[in-house]
Amino acid sequence: MRGFANLMARGRDCCEVTEDAVDMQAGTDALLVVRAQLGERPALHELVNRWHEPVSRYVRSMVGRSGAAQDVSQEAWAAALRALPRLEQPERFRPWLFTIVRRAVLNHLRDRYAEPAAAESTDAGSADEVAAVLDRAQVAEGLAAMPAAERDVLTLFYLQDLALEECAQVLAVPVGTVKSRLHRARRMMRDQLVRKGYTHD
Amino acid sequence: MTDHLDRLLSGMSLHRRIAQTCTGLAGAAGAAVVATLWATEPAGLPVRTQAAFAVLIMIGLGWAAWAGWVWSRGPVFALDRVVAGWLGVVACSITAAGTVVIAAARGKIGVTIAGAVVGIALIACAGRVLTRARAHRARLLRQRTELEQPSPTPEEPR
Numbered sequence: 173m174r175g176f177a178n179l180m181a182r183g184r185d186c187c188e189v190t191e192d193a194v195d196m197q198a199g200t201d202a203l204l205v206v207r208a209q210l211g212e213r214p215a216l217h218e219l220v221n222r223w224h225e226p227v228s229r230y231v232r233s234m235v236g237r238s239g240a241a242q243d244v245s246q247e248a249w250a251a252a253l254r255a256l257p258r259l260e261q262p263e264r265f266r267p268w269l270f271t272i273v274r275r276a277v278l279n280h281l282r283d284r285y286a287e288p289a290a291a292e293s294t295d296a297g298s299a300d301e302v303a304a305v306l307d308r309a310q311v312a313e314g315l316a317a318m319p320a321a322e323r324d325v326l327t328l329f330y331l332q333d334l335a336l337e338e339c340a341q342v343l344a345v346p347v348g349t350v351k352s353r354l355h356r357a358r359r360m361m362r363d364q365l366v367r368k369g370y371t372h373d
Numbered sequence: 374m375t376d377h378l379d380r381l382l383s384g385m386s387l388h389r390r391i392a393q394t395c396t397g398l399a400g401a402a403g404a405a406v407v408a409t410l411w412a413t414e415p416a417g418l419p420v421r422t423q424a425a426f427a428v429l430i431m432i433g434l435g436w437a438a439w440a441g442w443v444w445s446r447g448p449v450f451a452l453d454r455v456v457a458g459w460l461g462v463v464a465c466s467i468t469a470a471g472t473v474v475i476a477a478a479r480g481k482i483g484v485t486i487a488g489a490v491v492g493i494a495l496i497a498c499a500g501r502v503l504t505r506a507r508a509h510r511a512r513l514l515r516q517r518t519e520l521e522q523p524s525p526t527p528e529e530p531r
Contacts, residue, residue, distance in 0.1 A: 203520040210513050211452025217382060224378065246377045253381065257448050262516070 198263050205262035216256075220249065226332055227273050233315055233327045234277045240284070248276035267338040270328065274342055281320060314361045322357035329354055385447055387456070394457045397440020398464035402471075404433030409472045409488060413479040451510040458503030465495040 204222070207215035227248060232241045252272045259268055315323050328334045328342060329350075340347045383389075411418070411426045418426070444457075469492020476485040 199520065203517065206513055206517045206520060209451060210510065210517065211387065211450035213382070213386060216385070220378060220382065224375075242375065242377075246375070246381075249378055250381060253385070254446070254448050257450055262520075 198266065201265045202262035205256070205259060205265050209257050209259070209262070216253075220253075223269060224249075227269070230270065230273060230327055230332055231277060233331060234320070234323060235280055235284075236316070240280060244276050244280045245273075247279075248273040251276065264341075267334065267341045270332065270334065270338075270342045271344075274324070314364045317364055318357065318360055321353060322360055325350060325353040326357045326361065385450075387453065390453045391456060391460070393440050393443050394460050397437045397444075398460055400433040400436025400440070402433075402464050402468040404430045404437070405468050406471055406475070407433065409475050409484065413476050413481045413484050415479065451506070451513050454506035455503070455510055458499065458506040461499035462496065462503055465492065465499045468492065469496060 201219070201222070204215050204219040208219055224245075228241070228245050231245045231248070235241050235244055252269055255272065259265065261268075315326060318326070325339060325343065328339045329336070334342065336347050336350050339350045343350065345353075407426055407429045411423070411430075469488065472488035472492060473485055476488050
């Protein structure tokens with residue numbers, strides 16, 4: 173069994189990339205955003221296609237693999253597309269999008285915490301589905317048991333590859349707070365995984 | 374992509390937007406013309422005719438309100454704004470001309486002047502909306518051109 177350090181490193185590395193590649197991705201997004209703002213529907217479709225899966229993944233990690241995750245994703249996309257023509261900095265599309273998605277997630281969680289019985293049944297259903305990739309499944313397992321704030325920052329930083337500054341923008345907190353939350357979240361995740369039998373190696 | 378997203382995106386197509394805009398403008402223009410006809414009737418109209426005119430005006434305004442509601446709910450892209458701006462200018466011009474011609478033909482000077490003043494104001498508003506929409510689109514086109522140009526590779530230090 174791979175150790176926790178390995179897991180987290182791979183979580184950050186597996187779909188990630190050099191700074192140049194991130195810049196190139198931001199440039200591609202910026203061009204797609206401007207074309208979409210101009211009214212080019214193919215560009216709008218391409219933009220949604222590019223970000224549909226990352227958004228779904230983030231929402232699933234926050235609300236569980238239930239039908240609710242799909243509803244939250246749809247709500248987030250509707251809000252994002254409505255606001256897209258007003259986005260003034262196209263190169264900041266990624267943190268802007270995740271700010272909107274996070275708002276939709278928080279709205280959902282607020283509603284769900286107001287109905288504890290419904291929330292329990294939703295979570296029970298999600299435990300049966302196992303992620304296809306082992307590393308992601310292990311991280312997702314650890315994430316599910318974490319408090320929302322720590323789960324949020326781990327998901328954005330490790331699974332969505334947002335930079336510290338972008339995480340800070342999405343979470344609306346200073347970069348220092350992101351770092352301290354990440355530190356705390358990593359410790360909690362490590363403790364959880366160690367309790368479940370994963371080793372440190 | 375999910376079916377819902379597909380539906381969401383198809384609801385934003387340009388031809389749908391044009392259809393919605395035309396519906397709203399036609400409703401508003403129809404309501405204005407019927408109101409002018411009603412206001413310039415030389416003799417008092419029967420109650421049933423007045424009721425019919427009122428219903429027609431309400432229907433026209435209802436379509437205009439519906440179009441406004443649809444526009445407020447979805448994203449408004451630059452091209453949509455320009456197309457809607459042109460449609461607005463054309464619709465305002467036709468409506469203003471029709472209103473003035475009807476009022477003048479019936480010899481109602483007051484209604485003619487009022488129609489002309491309101492018509493010119495509406496055309497000016499529509500023209501301003503169109504100008505701003507075109508400026509916004511031009512800015513985005515410049516931005517697109519800049520983004521499409523390959524970024525220069527940094528020179529290696531000697």
